[in-house]
Amino acid sequence: MITYKTTRMKLNNLNKKRRNLLLASALAVSVCASSFLWFSPKTELIKKDFTVAEKQYGDLLKTSTDLTQFPRTTNKDGSVKTTDVWDWTQGFFAGGLWYIYEYTGKPEWKAAATKWTEALEQAQFLTQHHDVGFVMYCSYGNALKFEKDPVKLEKYNKILIQSAESALTRFDPKVGLIKSWNAKASWDKKTMWKYPVIIDNMMNLEMLCYVSKLTGNPKYKEVAVSHALNTMKNHFRPDFSTYHVVDYAPDGKVLHQQTNQGYADNSTWARGQGWAIYGFTMMYRETKDQRFLEAAEKAADFYINHPNLPKDKIPYWDFNAEQKGYRPDFDYNANKLSYIPRDASAGSLTASGLLELSTFAKDGKKYFTQAEMMLKSLSGDKYLAKPGTNSGFILKHSVGSLPHKSEIDVPLIYADYYFLEALLRYQKIKK
Ligand code: GLY
Numbered sequence: 001m002i003t004y005k006t007t008r009m010k011l012n013n014l015n016k017k018r019r020n021l022l023l024a025s026a027l028a029v030s031v032c033a034s035s036f037l038w039f040s041p042k043t044e045l046i047k048k049d050f051t052v053a054e055k056q057y058g059d060l061l062k063t064s065t066d067l068t069q070f071p072r073t074t075n076k077d078g079s080v081k082t083t084d085v086w087d088w089t090q091g092f093f094a095g096g097l098w099y100i101y102e103y104t105g106k107p108e109w110k111a112a113a114t115k116w117t118e119a120l121e122q123a124q125f126l127t128q129h130h131d132v133g134f135v136m137y138c139s140y141g142n143a144l145k146f147e148k149d150p151v152k153l154e155k156y157n158k159i160l161i162q163s164a165e166s167a168l169t170r171f172d173p174k175v176g177l178i179k180s181w182n183a184k185a186s187w188d189k190k191t192m193w194k195y196p197v198i199i200d201n202m203m204n205l206e207m208l209c210y211v212s213k214l215t216g217n218p219k220y221k222e223v224a225v226s227h228a229l230n231t232m233k234n235h236f237r238p239d240f241s242t243y244h245v246v247d248y249a250p251d252g253k254v255l256h257q258q259t260n261q262g263y264a265d266n267s268t269w270a271r272g273q274g275w276a277i278y279g280f281t282m283m284y285r286e287t288k289d290q291r292f293l294e295a296a297e298k299a300a301d302f303y304i305n306h307p308n309l310p311k312d313k314i315p316y317w318d319f320n321a322e323q324k325g326y327r328p329d330f331d332y333n334a335n336k337l338s339y340i341p342r343d344a345s346a347g348s349l350t351a352s353g354l355l356e357l358s359t360f361a362k363d364g365k366k367y368f369t370q371a372e373m374m375l376k377s378l379s380g381d382k383y384l385a386k387p388g389t390n391s392g393f394i395l396k397h398s399v400g401s402l403p404h405k406s407e408i409d410v411p412l413i414y415a416d417y418y419f420l421e422a423l424l425r426y427q428k429i430k431k
């Protein structure tokens with residue numbers, strides 16, 4: 001006899017089975033949907049960012065018509081502030097134009113990129129400071145990827161060889177590093193730097209590695225390796241944070257470990273830490289020397305695990321600004337804002353460096369995930385310019401040099417450059 005209870009039980013079982021089936025199908029559908037969604041918005045993000053980039057750089061091309069004046073940031077009145085061909089940032093505009101061309105494939109971007117690259121020709125003779133690698137490799141180095149004309153290619157390569165020769169004029173084998181700046185005084189004027197080398201200088205080495213490959217002459221790469229090994233020895237603290245400036249005696253002895261653009265000598269200037277992550281990752285790519293990979297990973301771990309890294313992963317301009325135990329040598333209070341500014345340029349270049357690091361490191365996913373969060377933040381309203389604003393620059397909220405009271409919380413051309421590069425790296429890894 002079928003009792004009411006057994007009927008209920010059977011119905012319950014049936015319902016359970018149906019429920020399980022329904023649940024399983026719902027789960028399957030949601031897994032499919034979420035894996036689609038997981039990919040789709042990211043593709044959308046890259047597309048959206050390049051749409052903004054096209055609009056912004058279209059505007060910048062309209063306002064920047066003098067090929068001896070290279071867009072760098074904005075003036076207080078919103079006009080575009082430029083540099084001449086002998087500074088350090090003049091190659092980034094051409095580089096950004098090449099990246100837009102890489103993404104869009106539109107010939108007008110190639111034409112603009114070529115024009116702004118070729119405007120840098122004389123900078124191959126830049127020997128007054130170390131930045132010739134930044135200038136020439138971000139511009140001519142990117143041009144080589146897209147130029148097909150053999151006459152132009154030969155010309156560009158010749159220019160890069162001369163640029164590498166210029167870089168080598170600043171290398172003293174007794175010291176084993178490329179001198180960044182000529183002798184100058186530190187902030188407290190107590191020290192006169194004789195042979196200052198800054199962490200940023202790691203970024204000049206990629207061009208040297210390229211020119212060794214191009215010419216078959218190892219001397220350029222040998223200088224790059226020597227520079228990177230000595231930087232590894234003297235710029236890192238035991239926790240793999242970085243000094244900005246290390247000053248050397250003529251025999252290569254370390255004289256001073258200080259800062260120029262950071263908050264204090266013992267603090268970690270955010271962009272400097274980014275240069276270290278990016279630079280050592282690149283040197284690992286070029287040499288496969290495990291020591292460089294380890295340095296890059298430890299510098300990256302310092303950055304991504306720092307308790308003072310904000311939730312959106314875009315750092316304050318210095319990790320230790322206004323913290324106890326850090327004392328600036330410049331008059332910080334004279335220049336103090338009601339907030340501690342972020343540095344989107346540190347954020348974008350670190351995102352780019354971490355993306356490359358993620359392709360080499362055992363724990364690559366960790367670096368990829370962090371970079372992805374950085375890119376999402378930079379693609380949000382806080383940092384990404386509303387099209388038609390920001391004087392044509394793509395990102396807002398960077399800091400050039402707070403101690404110098406210069407370029408505080410403004411757009412910077414190199415923030416844009418590394419942002420576009422990071423988006424392209426992100427797209428390639430996703431593919
Ligand atoms: N290379 C100079 C800077 O990062 O400000």
